[in-house]
Amino acid sequence: NAGVTQTPKFQVLKTGQSMTLQCAQDMNHNSMYWYRQDPGMGLRLIYYSASEGTTDKGEVPNGYNVSRLNKREFSLRLESAAPSQTSVYFCASSPTYSGEYTEAFFGQGTRLTVV
Amino acid sequence: DAKTTQPPSMDCAEGRAANLPCNHSTISGNEYVYWYRQIHSQGPQYIIHGLKNNETNEMASLIITEDRKSSTLILPHATLRDTAVYYCIVRVAGWGSQGNLIFGKGTKLSVKP
Numbered sequence: 050n051a052g053v054t055q056t057p058k059f060q061v062l063k064t065g066q067s068m069t070l071q072c073a074q075d076m077n078h079n080s081m082y083w084y085r086q087d088p089g090m091g092l093r094l095i096y097y098s099a100s101e102g103t104t105d106k107g108e109v110p111n112g113y114n115v116s117r118l119n120k121r122e123f124s125l126r127l128e129s130a131a132p133s134q135t136s137v138y139f140c141a142s143s144p145t146y147s148g149e150y151t152e153a154f155f156g157q158g159t160r161l162t163v164v
Numbered sequence: 165d166a167k168t169t170q171p172p173s174m175d176c177a178e179g180r181a182a183n184l185p186c187n188h189s190t191i192s193g194n195e196y197v198y199w200y201r202q203i204h205s206q207g208p209q210y211i212i213h214g215l216k217n218n219e220t221n222e223m224a225s226l227i228i229t230e231d232r233k234s235s236t237l238i239l240p241h242a243t244l245r246d247t248a249v250y251y252c253i254v255r256v257a258g259w260g261s262q263g264n265l266i267f268g269k270g271t272k273l274s275v276k277p
Binding site for chain 2: 053082084089090091092093094108139141152153154155156157158
């Protein structure tokens with residue numbers, strides 16, 4: 050099982066460029082999440098999708114958009130990249146969004162640098 | 165605002181038990197305590213969770229005080245591979261933004277030979 054797969058693993062963008070971070074999970078999970086992690090910081094939630102067809106803002110949504118393409122895939126788009134968006138981005142999925150058993154499985158991260 | 169307080173760092177000798185504390189004095193009756201860890205450069209990994217009772221699995225034990233205002237994660241026989249940042253997270257079991265996994269800064273555990 051691949052679990053949660055993120056692409057690309059590394060990316061360098063110029064200020065103002067756009068790009069989409071891809072995430073796919075093969076565990077038939079209902080819920081998916083995008084986090085960012087800055088150096089020396091904990092993870093901060095950008096957007097989440099409780100189930101296919103729904104998305105909601107998290108703690109730091111500004112500058113990002115998301116698409117829950119289907120149950121497996123949840124993409125994160127930067128429309129006009131800024132240096133402040135330099136970070137490591139993690140995608141995660143969990144079986145359910147409500148209830149106790151929301152063990153989340155994380156991808157290996159995308160390291161994004163905006164110059 | 166963080167709902168939990170953890171020491172920024174701790175050391176532990178290899179083979180000894182690692183006891184990682186977490187304060188969550190404002191925890192509500194319907195909030196669970198979750199623990200995750202993050203080994204350098206990898207995605208976070210789920211360890212254990214609990215509501216009131218102590219819990220144990222193949223990775224660790226979770227001890228929650230009777231008043232639920234604090235908890236301790238115990239790694240019974242720490243190895244060098246347990247060196248990581250450990251996150252204590254309090255969340256409700258339900259819909260909405262309060263149910264998300266909000267990570268703080270965690271405790272950096274260093275296991276030394």
